[in-house]
Amino acid sequence: MEDGDDELIVRVARGDGAAFARLVGRYRARLLAMTTRIVGNRAVAEEIVQEAFTRAWINAPRWKPQGGGRANFGGWLARVATNLAIDHTRRARSVPLEDAAEPVDPTLSADQALIAAEDRRRLARALGELPPRQKAAIALTYDQGLSNAASAEVMEISVGAFELLLVRARRALREAMMEDKAS
């Protein structure tokens, strides 16, 4: 049976590198996807994720198991990474999301692949113009797959305030798709 986060953290607190590796392995992909979405740059996102894990290692001896398993530690980790990413984005100039090469989905026809590529460009442009906290709302919802309540907890705001961020962000993305279509 898979160890829960609380068990792994207790072992990490004792300096167990293997337990730490398992936690890193468990969260790195989602955390990196979310952070990249917010800062718009893979290299910066990697540094932020690295820092979040470093803080997890340092603070492990003070971690109080909360019995909720993955959600609690994962939520804490997401909060650290989100705050670091938002802080970075506020300090840095607005940078559009990298247009990383995307593998072609073999199930798409040539026309569909073209439309998908165009949609991705539109999305990158619209995301690049969102305020950092709205980007975070999108990242927590679509990259972390968190509910509104869990996302609000990560961002340390009320559910209503989170929904407001998400609504504004989604509206901007939807309108970007419509504008491009109109033009």
Add this chain to the structure above:
Amino acid sequence: MTPEFYEPEFQEFLDRLDLYGGRLETWPIEARASAEAMLEKSPEARAQLDAMRRAEAALLRSQAVRSEGLDDLAARAMRVAQDRPRETEMRRRLPWAVAGVVALMAGLYVGQLPASTGEGPTEIVTAALDQSGAHDVW
């Protein structure tokens, strides 16, 4: 722009679309029923739903490409984390302990100073005024 943009019902559909996203099956039942009715009659509503779905599909597709090089990241994170010293309970309390010792020593030092002359601030100010002749002016 069609007149339906100004209809409250259409605006409500857009508000819900932004709140719940493009997957109608995840919407609350009542909201879904009214959305389906709106979609039935409004091409503009269908276009807006399609735009939201395309945005969400693009979000999910762009997420999928970000898994390369994760092993490097994991190794680096572990190396950096394990090199950084942990803040143990003793380490965390050390500055307070040092401050406490300094305060204690300062207290002992002050306690050993010679006793004061017994003159209070009022007497000192009065004496100074007497010397300066300020009373004459006042």
